Amino acid sequence: MAYSEEESIKLIEKTKRLEEENADLRRQNEEMASDLIGIQSSFVDSEIRIKRRERIFRIMQALYNDVMRQTRVEDIYDIAVRTLCARMGYERCVVLKSERDVFSPAAYAGYDNFEKYKENFTGKAFSNFFEKKDEGLVVNATNASKYETDFLSVFGAKYFILAPFGVDREYIFFIGNMGEDRIKKPRFSQSDVEVFRLLGSLIASVIKNIELYNGLEQKVAERTREISEKNILLRNEIIERAKAEKTAESALRIKTEFLTNMSHEIRTPMNAIVVMTELALSSNVEPEKIRESLMTIKSASDSLLMIINDILDFSKIEAGMLKLECTQFNLHDVLKKIYDIFYCKAFTKKIKFCVTAAHKVPAILKGDPLRLEQILVNLVSNAIKFTSEGEVSLSVSVESENISDDSAIFSFCVKDTGIGIEKNDMPNLFTSFHQIDNSVTRKYGGTGLGLAISKKLSELMNGEISIESVPGTGTSFYFKARFKTLREKNAGGTSGLDLSRAQAPCEKNSYEERLASILATGEKKVLIVEDNHINQYIILALFQDAAIPAEVASNGLEAVEAVKKNYYSAILMDIQMPIMDGYTATRLIRQSEHGRFIPIIAVTAHAMKEELDRCIEAGMNDYVTKPIDTELLFEKMGRWMSDKRVSRNANGNGGVNGRIPPDEIYIPGIDSAGAIARAGGNKDVFIRVLKNFCEDYSETSQKIRFMLAKGEFEAARNLSHSIKGVSGNISAGRLYIASRAVNEILKGADLSNMEEAMKEFETALSEVIKGINSSAIFHAGLPDKNDKEDAEDFMSAVARMDMFLKNNDFNAISYFKKFERSAGTKVSPAEISELSSKLEKLNFKGCRKILENIARKLGISIGVV
Amino acid sequence: MKKILIVDDDPVNIMIFAEALESEGYKILAATSGEEALECASREENKPDFVLLDIIMPGIGGYEVCKMMKSNEKTRDITVMFMTGIEMRNLEYIKSIGAVDCLVKPFDFDLLAKKIKKYLEPGSPE
Numbered sequence: 001m002a003y004s005e006e007e008s009i010k011l012i013e014k015t016k017r018l019e020e021e022n023a024d025l026r027r028q029n030e031e032m033a034s035d036l037i038g039i040q041s042s043f044v045d046s047e048i049r050i051k052r053r054e055r056i057f058r059i060m061q062a063l064y065n066d067v068m069r070q071t072r073v074e075d076i077y078d079i080a081v082r083t084l085c086a087r088m089g090y091e092r093c094v095v096l097k098s099e100r101d102v103f104s105p106a107a108y109a110g111y112d113n114f115e116k117y118k119e120n121f122t123g124k125a126f127s128n129f130f131e132k133k134d135e136g137l138v139v140n141a142t143n144a145s146k147y148e149t150d151f152l153s154v155f156g157a158k159y160f161i162l163a164p165f166g167v168d169r170e171y172i173f174f175i176g177n178m179g180e181d182r183i184k185k186p187r188f189s190q191s192d193v194e195v196f197r198l199l200g201s202l203i204a205s206v207i208k209n210i211e212l213y214n215g216l217e218q219k220v221a222e223r224t225r226e227i228s229e230k231n232i233l234l235r236n237e238i239i240e241r242a243k244a245e246k247t248a249e250s251a252l253r254i255k256t257e258f259l260t261n262m263s264h265e266i267r268t269p270m271n272a273i274v275v276m277t278e279l280a281l282s283s284n285v286e287p288e289k290i291r292e293s294l295m296t297i298k299s300a301s302d303s304l305l306m307i308i309n310d311i312l313d314f315s316k317i318e319a320g321m322l323k324l325e326c327t328q329f330n331l332h333d334v335l336k337k338i339y340d341i342f343y344c345k346a347f348t349k350k351i352k353f354c355v356t357a358a359h360k361v362p363a364i365l366k367g368d369p370l371r372l373e374q375i376l377v378n379l380v381s382n383a384i385k386f387t388s389e390g391e392v393s394l395s396v397s398v399e400s401e402n403i404s405d406d407s408a409i410f411s412f413c414v415k416d417t418g419i420g421i422e423k424n425d426m427p428n429l430f431t432s433f434h435q436i437d438n439s440v441t442r443k444y445g446g447t448g449l450g451l452a453i454s455k456k457l458s459e460l461m462n463g464e465i466s467i468e469s470v471p472g473t474g475t476s477f478y479f480k481a482r483f484k485t486l487r488e489k490n491a492g493g494t495s496g497l498d499l500s501r502a503q504a505p506c507e508k509n510s511y512e513e514r515l516a517s518i519l520a521t522g523e524k525k526v527l528i529v530e531d532n533h534i535n536q537y538i539i540l541a542l543f544q545d546a547a548i549p550a551e552v553a554s555n556g557l558e559a560v561e562a563v564k565k566n567y568y569s570a571i572l573m574d575i576q577m578p579i580m581d582g583y584t585a586t587r588l589i590r591q592s593e594h595g596r597f598i599p600i601i602a603v604t605a606h607a608m609k610e611e612l613d614r615c616i617e618a619g620m621n622d623y624v625t626k627p628i629d630t631e632l633l634f635e636k637m638g639r640w641m642s643d644k645r646v647s648r649n650a651n652g653n654g655g656v657n658g659r660i661p662p663d664e665i666y667i668p669g670i671d672s673a674g675a676i677a678r679a680g681g682n683k684d685v686f687i688r689v690l691k692n693f694c695e696d697y698s699e700t701s702q703k704i705r706f707m708l709a710k711g712e713f714e715a716a717r718n719l720s721h722s723i724k725g726v727s728g729n730i731s732a733g734r735l736y737i738a739s740r741a742v743n744e745i746l747k748g749a750d751l752s753n754m755e756e757a758m759k760e761f762e763t764a765l766s767e768v769i770k771g772i773n774s775s776a777i778f779h780a781g782l783p784d785k786n787d788k789e790d791a792e793d794f795m796s797a798v799a800r801m802d803m804f805l806k807n808n809d810f811n812a813i814s815y816f817k818k819f820e821r822s823a824g825t826k827v828s829p830a831e832i833s834e835l836s837s838k839l840e841k842l843n844f845k846g847c848r849k850i851l852e853n854i855a856r857k858l859g860i861s862i863g864v865v
Numbered sequence: 866m867k868k869i870l871i872v873d874d875d876p877v878n879i880m881i882f883a884e885a886l887e888s889e890g891y892k893i894l895a896a897t898s899g900e901e902a903l904e905c906a907s908r909e910e911n912k913p914d915f916v917l918l919d920i921i922m923p924g925i926g927g928y929e930v931c932k933m934m935k936s937n938e939k940t941r942d943i944t945v946m947f948m949t950g951i952e953m954r955n956l957e958y959i960k961s962i963g964a965v966d967c968l969v970k971p972f973d974f975d976l977l978a979k980k981i982k983k984y985l986e987p988g989s990p991e
Contacts, residue, residue, distance in 0.1 A: 267969070268875065272877060274971040275973065278973055279885060808905045810871075
């Protein structure tokens with residue numbers, strides 16, 4: 001195809017134009033592409049920045065949370081620099097603190113050896129920078145001024161940032177010190193400064209808060225302290241008041257309990273006195289009943305008096321009216337006294353009682369012996385009261401000695417095997433008016449003042465009382481006090497004391513011996529100890545009138561000698577006598593073999609309580625005052641020579657002072673009072689028993705000799721054994737001892753002492769037999785029944801008695817006399833006496849047991865009738 | 866013959882009243898503990914009509930005895946009167962547990978006899 005020139009030119013032009021347009025477009029395109037790249041890159045850049053900001057924000061937030069929890073400014077700085085290094089990539093950071101233009105590093109991070117640079121941060125070196133740089137400063141080695149380069153070289157750094165912060169801009173700066181590039185962006189920019197400033201203001205606000213808080217806290221603390229001080233005071237007061245209230249309350253309670261107790265203790269005997277007096281005063285009452293009433297009144301009055309004495313003693317101490325004496329005394333005397341007072345009681349309770357003092361314990365002391373004694377008496381009496389078996393011991397030892405002032409701390413220990421004390425009860429033990437509980441009071445009686453009195457006394461002596469106890473096993477009371485000691489001139493120490501061997505009442509043999517000595521009444525007389533001849537005459541006459549054999553000793557020493565040689569049924573002891581007074585004599589008699597149990601009645605001119613107490617303490621049983629009231633004397637003798645029941649029942653039979661006429665009662669070789677007691681107080685039974693004895697045993701000595709001659713040792717031994725038992729029952733003391741001696745020899749192989757023993761036995765036996773046969777008591781004769789009738793009577797009596805007992809019927813008491821009469825000799829006096837004493841205590845069940853035994857032995861069946 | 870059971874741990878206290886009350890025409894039963902008293906009261910034969918009961922006794926005390934008697938069908942009808950040495954007794958309480966009265970020791974026998982008569986023979990002139 002062909003184109004015209006014109007056409008060609010047009011085409012060329014067109015092409016040119018197109019080419020130009022094309023180039024233009026390309027350029028435009030290129031420009032656009034380049035623009036796009038620019039846009040793209042700036043977009044990426046801002047994305048990085050945004051990300052970095054986000055990151056900083058997150059770190060700040062985390063930091064803020066961390067910092068918020070801090071309470072110490074130092075910790076906040078520390079966290080800030082550590083965070084900057086660890087999380088934001090700065091190599092080293094330091095917080096500078098300024099105080100009047102003097103700088104010092106407060107925290108740092110990223111340094112291996114900060115000590116090396118520490119100097120450089122300290123001082124005024126920075127002040128030039130900071131004066132004008134309010135908004136912070138970035139220095140890079142590349143664009144640093146000369147001054148700045150010097151500054152960088154000091155820290156061996158290529159870059160740093162300084163950012164002031166703080167409320168008053170007065171003290172704190174950051175320095176970001178870049179030695180090596182560790183982050184991608186080697187150069188610091190203003191944005192880094194901003195990070196620092198942001199961080200700075202954050203920290204500043206937290207610090208401000210902390211300061212505010214601390215200030216507040218301090219105020220609060222002060223206030224709290226004040227309040228809590230007041231609180232403590234208040235609380236203490238409350239506690240004190242509560243305590244006081246409690247004390248008052250418990251004191252009140254204890255006092256109320258005490259009053260209740262006292263009320264009971266006083267009212268019970270008062271009741272007996274009121275009712276019994278009423279009964280005695282009412283018309284047409286038999287004399288016997290009146291006497292019974294009076295006996296009850298007497299014993300009730302005695303217990304009232306005891307209670308009143310206790311209360312008075314206690315009040316005296318409480319009122320501070322009690323002064324201690326300081327005299328020389330012998331400790332052994334005190335201990336012996338205690339022993340004398342209690343061995344009888346311990347013996348009758350069948351518990352062992354011993355008093356011991358160790359070898360080195362000084363005996364001569366200075367102090368108040370009476371009060372020491374009172375404390376010991378109290379502790380021992382409690383121990384015995386609350387011990388039903390085993391033993392009670394009082395031992396003395398020296399705990400420590402002080403040679404310079406010749407004093408020593410003595411430890412007295414009273415140990416028992418009694419009921420013991422619960423731990424809870426111990427603190428209350430010594431409280432005035434306190435007793436462990438009502439039932440204890442009821443079972444054991446007493447006012448509850450004893451230990452309180454002892455404790456107060458021990459305090460007056462500068463001593464103390466303590467206690468150890470295991471319930472059910474026993475109790476130990478310790479009393480410790482200091483006494484001055486006086487060394488005896490004849491050196492060699494003090495020998496100890498042991499009052500247990502002398503007595504040991506619980507060993508079977510010695511118990512029997514003692515029983516024997518009680519029964520050994522063969523030729524019993526009353527011993528009158530009196531120095532005044534006229535008095536001797538008067539008292540002797542009294543006894544002669546009553547046909548009671550009596551002897552006179554003119555002073556204490558004579559009395560002691562007489563007791564060693566003879567048995568006496570009782571001793572009347574004058575107090576003031578030449579050579580040896582009544583107290584000493586009594587003590588010596590109590591220590592002698594025969595004298596332990598003889599009733600000793602003091603005859604004293606003074607009715608002063610102190611003197612009477614001394615009599616009892618010396619070991620006397622009772623006292624009468626001069627001029628002697630005969631009736632009272634005989635009543636007291638009667639009471640102590642046998643048991644209460646005897647004198648009561650026996651008195652019903654008339655005669656002197658209501659007693660069995662002495663010509664009837666006096667049977668040589670027999671303690672008729674004791675025997676009647678064994679016969680349950682029934683004279684008829686007593687006579688029957690004696691009659692039987694004569695029939696059965698009058699030939700015993702011949703029989704034994706005959707058996708011995710034939711070599712029938714066993715038979716002889718059996719016979720001697722049975723007469724021993726019977727003689728005990730009829731209270732033939734001498735015969736009892738003699739037959740026991742024979743029996744003992746027959747138990748062994750050695751018969752060398754047999755002849756002597758048999759001779760004594762024969763004498764004693766014939767004395768008793770003759771005595772019984774010649775006694776007026778038998779001439780009255782007895783109504784004899786035939787045996788069969790007797791047995792039937794008795795069977796029904798047993799059944800009837802049993803029925804009364806079974807039903808708790810009080811008729812048992814009045815029926816007992818009939819029962820006893822009907823029993824005659826079928827029931828042993830011991831059983832009758834046991835029945836009677838159980839019945840007196842209204843122990844119906846105990847009585848039934850005995851009755852069942854009796855019935856079984858006699859082949860009677862109970863319960864059929 | 867009306868039967869009176871006297872309960873007191875001290876036998877002397879029982880003795881004091883027993884004989885005097887016997888002479889007033891009563892039959893007297895005696896017990897020295899709460900346990901024994903309950904046993905005695907619950908016997909069909911010889912059951913007491915009236916109990917004179919001490920309050921403080923070792924073991925089962927008087928109040929307990931009274932409560933137990935009153936809660937037992939067989940013994941509920943027995944009249945119970947307390948006697949005590951304690952001044953501070955609470956008559957309201959005593960009546961609430963079913964007893965009729967309480968005498969404080971020491972009291973004289975006439976008063977006792979009168980009271981017993983009043984409770985045992987309600988119709989009789991005082």
